[in-house]
Amino acid sequence: MIEVNFSISERATIDNYEHSINKSASDWTDKIFDLVKKSIKDHYLKEQNYTCSFCKQKIRVKHNRAWDTEHIISRSSHPAFMFHPQNLCVTCIDCNTEKSSKEVLSTPKQKIRFPNKSSAYIIIHPHFDTYDDHLKVIVAGQLYEWKTPKGRATLNIYGLDRFLKVADRTQLPDPNVRRLMMAALTSKDDVGSYGSFELELLEHLALKHSKKLGPQMSIDIIKKLKEA
Template sequence: MPDIMESIVLSEDSLRAIEDVVTVPTYSFRDWSSDLLKGVRSEIRNFYRTQQKARCAYCRNVITKSASGCHVEHIVPKSKYTEFMFTPKNLCVICPDCNEIKREKEVSNNLEGMLKKDPKKYPRSSSAFLIYHPHFDDYEDHIIQIDGYYIDRTDKGATTIKMCTLNRRVREFGFEPSLVSSPKQMELMYKILNSGKLEEIMLLIEK
């Protein structure tokens, strides 16, 4: 079952606020942060936080209730697909770490592809997306999570792990997350980190 079973139906107030913003000739994706949309952002945040049982869509860590601890995420980036900025199926909530990492990549144009091709309407099925999509996909079909480490089961899983640098925990041990992407490497590293005996560690490193 996908984490998000229901999409938001925005209130009349929110729809009016959006209308006021998008009809201004200078409207762009940057207006997402406008004060006029504060209520809209809060409505979206609260709705999806409940839907997702207070867990980040990508890393599944617990997200707090505050605006700084719970970020509204545009699954396909609003800078590239501004037309989907308020599309209910394009929205979810994520933690500050995932938000920071994905936003940095978006700004530097270094974001992995999200969609197989540019659609006019928002895609209605999982197959159109190159990343895990919390409205369409089962998380466990694509990503296995063990003790804060993430292992891909599919290409979508791999792209998502890479996009959000989900294996950031390995940095604590001096590994570079981008170098640790395959299940085999992850399994080996996991064993190394969890082996208490020096001879065992040496054996594993030799492998």
Template sequence: MPLIHITYNGEILGTFQRFERLPDIEKSGDVWDSKARDICDIKKAIKDHYIIAQDYTCPYCKQRIEVNHNASWDAEHIIPKSTHPRFLFEPLNLCVSCKDCNNEKRDKPVLVNNNRRTLPVNSGDYIISHPHFDDFNDNIRVIEIAGYYLPLSDKGRKTIEICGLLRFSYKYANYGNTSQENKETILELANSLMGASSPAEENAYLGIISDTARAGQKLSKEAFLKQKEANK
């Protein structure tokens, strides 16, 4: 389902139009950091809109962050505001992302042709999976229990690289080994899953596998933290 972009109206429409009318030379990404009330208002409207439109989900790592306070989210300029300030308030260049993805992505280029003056609106204009113009599932499969992102396309590969999505598998890799017992349980459950006779049964096994894997991650995380503490 395509992401519904923000539509400006009332006072924030005026703020948007004032910015659009500025000569190019005065359009700066720094406007975003202004403490002026009209800028704060439009930023708040943008964040509030996209948090709901995206159903509390980061468009890059697909983590769900169910926190209403909008400071838990970063407003995200898909084409970076530092390199392309003219798209600062462009609805189709905006979304929200988790702070970690935003921090990884920063001002890395995302366009096939970086010299574009009007906002490129086709999927093929971007090297990453675009929150508005792409279906994430065409480009990446999230293997949630492993914290792993499987690229399904070149865009998928680029998105994983630019948004630093390998950080999740590195994190788990550092936790050390899950217990043998945990691994054997998962293996057994996986065998049962393969033999499941209905979608309902499959779903049940998938749920149990996911819970078991999480429990294993928790144990190995605790072991990792204990080890770290012991090494101090």
């Protein structure tokens, strides 16, 4: 991903902040940064083609209030990285809200220098990782298949399984989704049983969304899951 490139005046504003002694997450709301924040959103919306970095839903809305600027390392834990270009992207409001200030670093301690390697993060980093290497989008916003521990951590931290919670709030909740979800969560075996329930749930959802996915893709997904 190409980083945001700040104008001379924007860079000066950021430099003044970065050289200040007292930095706080609340500084983000200071009006002095309004133009900087607009540049960040405008750049990453275009760079990401109006697609959320984590759930991969495409939202063709140019209005900035429909999107959130994501500080990958939260500004509450590391306010010094608040304007670092590689710590920025845009996300849908749901992903940003779900992630909040959750820890994303492999070694969660105060850093003086910005960690600019993939290995420093437990999640898929939009600047340092290739998303498809870690997480497969089957139905954006609804169904994902994780391939690596990074993919699974991203799914959990950004709540990419939140469609299950939505299913519980509908007037006609899917009883199989609820059954499999509860079976996975109450499983005493953190690896074996949980994984088997998770695979069964993915198979069920692939069938449920067969019209949207197409019959052949649904079959291919189920075959692949059974080989896992």
